[in-house]
Amino acid sequence: MNTATHTLDPHGAHAAAPTGILRWLTTTNHKDIGTMYMTFSLLMFFVGGAMILAVRAELFQPGLQLMKPEFFNQLIGVHALVMIFAALMPAATGFANWMIPLMIGAPDMALPRLNNWGFWLLPPAAILLTLPFVLALFGIGDGAVATGWTLYAPLSVQGGIGVDFAIFAIHILGVSSIMGSINIIATILNMRAPGMTLMQMPLFCWGWLVTAVLLIITLPVLAGGVTMLLTDRHFGTHFFDAAGGGDPILFQHLFWFFGHPEVYILLLPVWGLMPHVLSTFTRKPIYGHTAQVWSFIAIGVLGLVVWAHHFLTAGLPVPALLYFMYSTMSISLPLAVLFFCWIATMWRGAMSFETPMLFAVGFIVLFGIAGLTGLVLADVAADAQYHHSYFVVAHFHYALFTGGIMGVMTGVYYWLPKWTGHMYSEKLGKLHFWLTVVSFNLTFMPQFFLGLAGMPRRIPDYALQFAEFNAISTVGSFILGLSQLIFAYNIWRCVKGGEKASNTVWEGTSGLEWELSSPPPHHSWETQPVIKA
């Protein structure tokens, strides 16, 4: 494998490599591509964030103040699509690109050109997703997709050109993700250092391996679903139209067969990363490596068979309701294994609380709330009350913001010194953490109560009894949004310079990635390390 890579990418080639913009357009280096993924992700995080701040501003008080309901509906859906497909997924892929070769002792990713292509599909997709906003300004079409990110038919059959743009954006993003997944699977299966068995492989790589498999299984189903939607819209088919023998609920099945595993696609890389961070800052080995690997696999498998709990109010037959309720509840078991292992890793360690550790602890606690409320949501009868309400909105933001985005932040602070060779500002990092945690809870804790009190989601205006909690939530969201500027500034500062980072960066690190220099050489692991059993 080593020799093969060297023939494809002769040693001196990068000496004459292009510089400037051409370097980034043509690069096949996993670290460059990882950096581009992370930068793109950060940028889109702010784009998606700005959209939702506009929404929160509208919801600050009852009444329509800032925008029409049509525009409101566009913002909520595009916010979700941007955050999921253009912020969170690219961040995880960025981590994979940067870290998997370093962690498994490989010189680069297995398929470098595919890697470059996978990244460069993202900007066009992001443009497709947001272009309808701009076109509407020039009187073309009626704006972006206004159906929510779920694109439920028949609302999406009825929608304007924004729906078509979203369908094609999803196709392109899906192709990009499948390419990334193939690359990661190929790298992990073929390019591990001699002596590194699959079971010895670092948990981050395991998390990603399961994610990649899930993506390859589920994305084609989503692609099929939205293609059927496209033909329903333009070519006279009736997949989702009862009048032509179709069924609107079929779309929900297809969508959530992808959509539920997608939750784990977003979370598994973070679950893989957590034990490394915890082990480093407790100066103690990871607890239950094998148990965590099997939990990842179990969650991946279970994640594929519980999708209908996303539409338990759609009128499924009783046996289906019971099946989806109990199968969903059973996910709590492998998830509990992960929580157990995280806490057992901390137990009797020698902990210190640098920024990555703070984020890791914040992640465990707040993601715990997501997990526990998820368990309650699985109950079909109680779900009738929670479903389509702000309770669900709060629940999945605890899952995807604290579980996903705070997980990514953990990884960024943890690995940034390795990537840049500089330490970030610990002071700003801690400030960022505390502001994020407090304002996140200020934003989303009231939404649990709004949901219980009966506020439906996706409404631009609301009855008066919901006013106080909405006002609090909006204040929280603006602090949350603005605090992220500290994050961006801290990264910028760290890239520009700062205290030199050592190879190991942190006191308690273990793993191949910490044996390389910070930043690592242009070709990571020119000679593969040998792992002794």
Next chain:
Amino acid sequence: MTTLNPRASGLYRLFAGLGLTLAAGTAIADYTWNFPKPVTPIGRDTLSMHNQFMIIITVLFVVVFAIMIYSMLKHRKSVGAQPASFSGPRNALQWFWVLVPFAILLFIDFVLMGIPAFHAVIDMEDTRTRADMVLKVTGLQWKWQYEYPDSGIKFVSTLTTPRAQIEGTEAKGENYLLEVDNEVVLPVGKKVRILLTSTDVIHTWWVPQFGVKRDAIPGFLRETWVRIEEPGVYRGQCAELCGKDHGFMPVVVRAVPEAEYTAWVDKKKTEMAAAAAGSDKAWTKDELMAAGKAAYDKNCAACHQAEGQGIPPAFPALAGSKIVNGPLLSADGKLIPDSHVDRVMNGKAGTAMQSFKATLSDADLAAIITFERNSFGNKKGDMIQPAQIKALR
């Protein structure tokens, strides 16, 4: 606790605060922190199950994170902790303690929560046993139509909150966004089987105090049931994003004692008979125009706007529209495909223009068509009689 440094106590306070906030959801009887007061058996079941589950997950949360916080305080480098080196259970006793939490979780999942949930689901889905009456609910963009098949009553229920309140030029009323012109009236103490469907996109019928939420799906029937135990007015909303005015299609149910319900049924029947008579009498143009303005504002203005300017391209303008200014009926009084009358009665497939044939009376349809042809600068000068609409059905 004296060894705590400020950072640790900050963490501690935060987590304790979170736990309390979660617990508050169940502990405070004030219902702004919990479900509104339930008034049906399902609602009560759901609330008690919810309360029980919240206590379970709060205990889980507190116990698990108390252990973690204890560890974070004790096992710190700054207090001189030495890291252990274990990475898994090492003997039978440790295995036992590792497996205990999972046994507890299994018990919580499938016994403590699973059994009451099972019974609640079976109860919730049993819509037919000893049902006293049927209410059919149809979701339309963006209003609800209610039908009482037993007594032949049928009406549409739309939001009455004035635009001025929504736009903030007028003070908001007590039931802002949760008030309608025609409330659904149901008898107290009767099991009402509710059938749901939709004519356009998916809507969801939800009244929080009933503990009932069910999707209304075009082309399919879904069902649920309520037995309201206390007289009163109960308010809810559409809960599934259904387009532009999703936030503006409330559900208002008035539960009354049976005698009062019977009286209401009789009154509604008389009204229906009067409306039916309206189809047969000959209307003057002024009558049609006046009735048309009222019906237009209620049924059409949300999309086509008060002055008929529409919101193109999704909602075309009626002012100057080719269709509105086209021919009324064929020479022999038949429907012309894709004409104005056809659009209003049958809608346009694949767009938000729905079929109004089933939801509006002959008089309303005739009035709206006549009004549209002679307003917003359209000067067709013609009119259509309710009787003509009746003949086209």
